[in-house]
Amino acid sequence: MQETVQGIRAVKSYNLEDRMRTRMDENIRDLEAGLNTRARVVSRTGPLMETLGGMAVGLFVIYAGFSVLNGAKMPGEFFSAITALLLAYEPAKRLARLNLDLAANLTLSRFLFDILDSAPMEAEPIAMPALKVTRGEIEFRDVSFEYRAGETVLRNVSFTAEAQRTTALVGTSGGGKSTVMNLIERFYEPSSGTISIDSQDIAAHSRHSLRDQIAYVSQDLFLFSGTIRENIRLGKPGATDEEFIAAAKAAHAHDFIMGFENGYDTQVGEHGAQLSGGQRARISIARAFLKNAPILLLDEPTAALDAESEKEVQRALDDLRKSRTTLLIAHRLQTVMSADKICVVDDGSIVETGTHQELLARRGRYHAFYRLQFDDRNVVNG
Numbered sequence: 231m232q233e234t235v236q237g238i239r240a241v242k243s244y245n246l247e248d249r250m251r252t253r254m255d256e257n258i259r260d261l262e263a264g265l266n267t268r269a270r271v272v273s274r275t276g277p278l279m280e281t282l283g284g285m286a287v288g289l290f291v292i293y294a295g296f297s298v299l300n301g302a303k304m305p306g307e308f309f310s311a312i313t314a315l316l317l318a319y320e321p322a323k324r325l326a327r328l329n330l331d332l333a334a335n336l337t338l339s340r341f342l343f344d345i346l347d348s349a350p351m352e353a354e355p356i357a358m359p360a361l362k363v364t365r366g367e368i369e370f371r372d373v374s375f376e377y378r379a380g381e382t383v384l385r386n387v388s389f390t391a392e393a394q395r396t397t398a399l400v401g402t403s404g405g406g407k408s409t410v411m412n413l414i415e416r417f418y419e420p421s422s423g424t425i426s427i428d429s430q431d432i433a434a435h436s437r438h439s440l441r442d443q444i445a446y447v448s449q450d451l452f453l454f455s456g457t458i459r460e461n462i463r464l465g466k467p468g469a470t471d472e473e474f475i476a477a478a479k480a481a482h483a484h485d486f487i488m489g490f491e492n493g494y495d496t497q498v499g500e501h502g503a504q505l506s507g508g509q510r511a512r513i514s515i516a517r518a519f520l521k522n523a524p525i526l527l528l529d530e531p532t533a534a535l536d537a538e539s540e541k542e543v544q545r546a547l548d549d550l551r552k553s554r555t556t557l558l559i560a561h562r563l564q565t566v567m568s569a570d571k572i573c574v575v576d577d578g579s580i581v582e583t584g585t586h587q588e589l590l591a592r593r594g595r596y597h598a599f600y601r602l603q604f605d606d607r608n609v610v611n612g
């Protein structure tokens with residue numbers, strides 16, 4: 231149900247209502263069958279217990295009756311014993327139910343403990359020293375990585391993103407560009423090789439200090455439900471009004487925000503769904519501006535923008551990039567050309583490195599990539 235609600239646009243545009251309804255019906259039927267089985271077991275034990283209890287009482291009456299008739303016991307003893315038995319009957323039944331309840335709740339507790347006991351993914355058993363960024367040079371040395379065992383995503387990747395320069399990663403979709411950023415942020419740890427910033431191995435320093443130094447605009451532009459103000463402020467929780475308005479202006483977000491009736495107090499909706507893709511992008515960029523970190527990771531920040539806003543945001547990003555180490559993933563040539571260094575990523579390896587001119591002269595992968603876009607543009611322009 232949750233998936234259907236969140237993906238309601240995809241459901242509607244692909245006319246998946248019936249299919250989703252069938253899928254849900256099936257799930258509900260499975261659940262119903264399970265619950266029915268449970269109810270059947272429970273309702274069967276009830277009558278069974280009653281019958282056995284009745285039989286036990288009956289047997290006792292027969293035995294006690296015989297004892298009295300034979301003169302071995304007094305009728306008074308007989309009645310007190312019967313009364314005691316009947317009084318004990320109800321609590322005994324409850325005791326039997328208790329076992330069932332306990333078993334059911336123990337199962338739930340076990341699930342809970344499984345979660346509580348799972349090892350934290352980002353455990354830092356010893357207090358790691360803080361990373362000190364002075365220049366902001368990022369170096370990958372022979373880094374390999376796999377999300378799932380046996381499926382290598384990065385193979386011996388080595389490159390340097392020079393301090394205060396822009397390094398662009400280009401290449402085919404699924405090549406591993408976003409993965410490089412995931413590793414710099416230490417969302418995942420490389421299976422071999424080292425990543426260092428200013429010659430300090432990031433794996434030997436605290437994640438908190440690392441992430442403090444990085445402003446990251448990810449490919450899936452995520453906003454939290456709340457107001458635009460809250461979302462931009464996340465970049466620097468203690469920011470003053472002037473500071474975050476300056477950041478919004480730099481990201482070319484101020485004007486469209488002021489266009490809303492509630493301005494900065496406009497609600498963005500769950501996942502920012504009440505804003506356009508380009509607006510979400512500019513708010514994410516404003517957040518990165520506000521963070522003002524020495525290292526900037528931009529994963530296709532302008533992909534969702536029209537040509538006009540792209541140019542404006544690009545200009546803003548150019549300002550932002552000046553005094554920072556920037557790693558930029560981009561598909562559009564215009565953006566890539568402005569980088570100081572370009573690394574072509576293909577199928578988990580860096581196959582070419584150089585400036586735009588150098589790579590063109592080499593007539594390799596980058597050249598092919600460039601030709602393709604150039605040809606496209608020529609077709610568009612007639």
Ligand SMILES: Nc1ncnc2c1ncn2[C@@H]1O[C@H](COP(=O)(O)OP(=O)(O)OP(=O)(O)O)[C@@H](O)[C@H]1O
Nearest residue numbers: 377378383401402403404405406407408409410449
């Ligand atoms: N969280 C994940 N779990 C498992 N596999 C993943 C995960 N994220 C990415 N992958 C796989 O890793 C490979 C590289 O993905 P990555 O996101 O780095 O590509 P990319 O170069 O950024 O592509 P794009 O240009 O489309 O964004 C892909 O084959 C993808 O299927």
Ligand SMILES: [Mg+2]
Nearest residue numbers: 407408449529
């Ligand atoms: Mg990507």
